[in-house]
Amino acid sequence: MAGWSGLKKFAHACRYVFSDAPAGLLSLSASQVVVPAHGSGTVTVTADLDRTSDKHSYSGRIAAAAAGSVLARTVVGVSTEDQPHHLVVNAKDRDGAPMYGWVNLLREGDPAGFYYSLIMGAGSIDVLLPEGTYSVWMWGEVRGTHGPSSLGMALLNAPEVTVEDDTVVNLDAATASEVKAVTPQETADAEVRVDYYRSLGDTSSVEDSLTLGTEYDSVWTQPTKKVRKGHLSVATRWRKQQPFLSVTSGKQSYDDLWIQPGAGLLPEGREDLNAVFAGAGNTADYAGLNVKGKIAVVRYGDTDDQVPAAVAAGAKLLLIVNDEYGRLRDAIRRTPLTVASLTRDEGEELISRLGKGPVRLHVESNPATEYLYDLVRRWDGAIPGNLTYQPKQRDLARVDVDFRDDPADEVDEYRFDISPYTNTKMGYTILSRAGRNRTDWVTADGVKWMSEANIARKTLQYAGERSYKAGSTTYEQWFGPIQRPRITNAIALPTRTGDNLQVQAPGWGDSGADHAGLAAYGQLEQSMALYQGDALVTQTDGPAIGVDLSPGRLPYRLVTTTERDASLYPYSTHTQTAWRFTSATAGSDTPAPLPLVQLDYTVNTDLTGRASRSAALTLTPSHLPTGPASTTIRSAGLDVSYDDGVTWSKEHPKQTADGWEIKLHAPSRAQYVTLRAQAQDKQGNSVEQTIVRAFGLK
Incomplete structure (x- = not known):
């Protein structure tokens, strides 16, 4: 109910204002009420809950006006929500x-x-x-x-x-x-x-x-x-x-070290070094101390002062003891000095020991990561009391990783796990400090992975989704020849929805199997064209094409061409890939995959991209994950040219468990190998790929 009182007798007009309320939800017992002086008037508000549905709430106000002016308002609300x-x-x-x-x-x-x-x-x-x-x-x-x-x-x-x-x-x-x-x-x-x-x-x-x-x-x-x-x-x-840096003293292991971003790393090896406490780590704190070739231990302060002071004093390693909770991570200006932090408890314990006498620390440095573990452990239904995951080597898969980049490059890479619930990549790339080779141990059997590696301003490579078997060994190479157009499920796979066709064909997949390259070093150009029979349907610049096709089942040919400035990068200066396939109208809600055969190549090259003149070369054709089985591919062929495609030598590859293999017979004056590869499946889907200067020769 709503009531008003006043000093004079007024006739009040009453109405309710309710936002988004169903018609008839609220009603007033009267649209007008007379309020005598020093008296009151009453209007009853009634809610008809049959006018609304469950799980809704509404709010509004009742207004009373006289002579065109609102004199009173009352807020009201109606809710059919659960009782909170x-x-x-x-x-x-x-x-x-x-x-x-x-x-x-x-x-x-x-x-x-x-x-x-x-x-x-x-x-x-x-x-x-x-x-x-x-x-x-x-x-x-x-x-x-x-x-x-x-x-x-x-x-x-x-x-x-x-x-x-x-x-x-x-x-x-x-x-x-x-x-x-x-x-x-x-x-x-x-x-x-x-x-x-x-x-x-x-x-x-x-x-x-x-x-x-x-x-x-x-x-x-x-x-x-x-x-x-x-x-x-x-x-x-x-x-x-593998730890970049390990510091121990007898049975005491300072195993919570954290290398500070921007710091250098000690050369590979092991040695025993004396530690010296240098207080706050400023220049004045080193007066009278001999820290040349030793470990300087300081309490955390302004690293812009502490690092140069340690360098000037000749310290070989600077350990900074945190003065706050947790580990210390403080990016410093780039320096060749190795700078690492200790947590407050471990660091103060070391400072206490140094106050009682000399302390000698055993230091082990591994500046190039030789091994790592990518692990996932999932508990379903309930969380047990024991949450330790302790796999043996035989329980994991081994991946031998080969980085074919310039050692001066900074490589960001990561092996992403795929969530089984959202089917998304989880994680982010991090700086790799591996050398040429690294051994990765990976959780197998049931975990899906997808790797990525990139070099800033040079190349960006995505590997397709895969899983590993326990006890297996896999070889994975990054950044080397042979670069060419390669489609993987690391990007959107080619599909037809209804009569709309969508294809992405990155032009610069590197030497690794199932790698899609979205960028590469040098001046690049790429174009695509789609034909129905001999008739051009559409053409575009770039690595993607989208077009509406004629209804029905028809044969098509998709061609992508890439060009690169040979003065900036000597290999894969020109490629042309032509896929022939048949496609029919698909459901509007169920995209149909396109049966585009992909080609991978294996050849042993050095860091300059050159192979032996008698090297073995293996061609491995495959279908995309959503397409026909790769076992339907029935034939493959390779032609080789040593003069950029002017003349060709038809090879007779031998089929092996890994694909179709040939052996090079390069003339003494040849500098490059140009390839023309073909493959076809039982349904007539085929691919032909030409790569000018695919790799060099020693």
């Missing part, structure tokens, strides 16, 4: 103190990808929620594994919470276990990521991922019971690599 209840989430860290972090809530029945995210500022949060079943999870900082000043990241969760009344959820990191991977060889974490996936009901689902910052030394989570509703999955992804 308080959900209180309390969180404690590993030491029982209130925990800060991010609290997330997923409700059964909500749309996919939708969830609530809240900041918990003082160990507790109270929210009003409609009734339902929720999944609650939280990310927050806890004590790490390297002393009271170290930091870890905890994933705390209550995967199934029923809210029918006011409800309290207690999350206690004291019950959490460390999630860790133990490798057969000594490693340090280069990247750690945790994925939390939860589904509830038919629609609500979310995958929430957190990549640990460098300040964190560990990750923790609580064990859970098996969920009764939906699906729960927690996965951890590690890139663990």
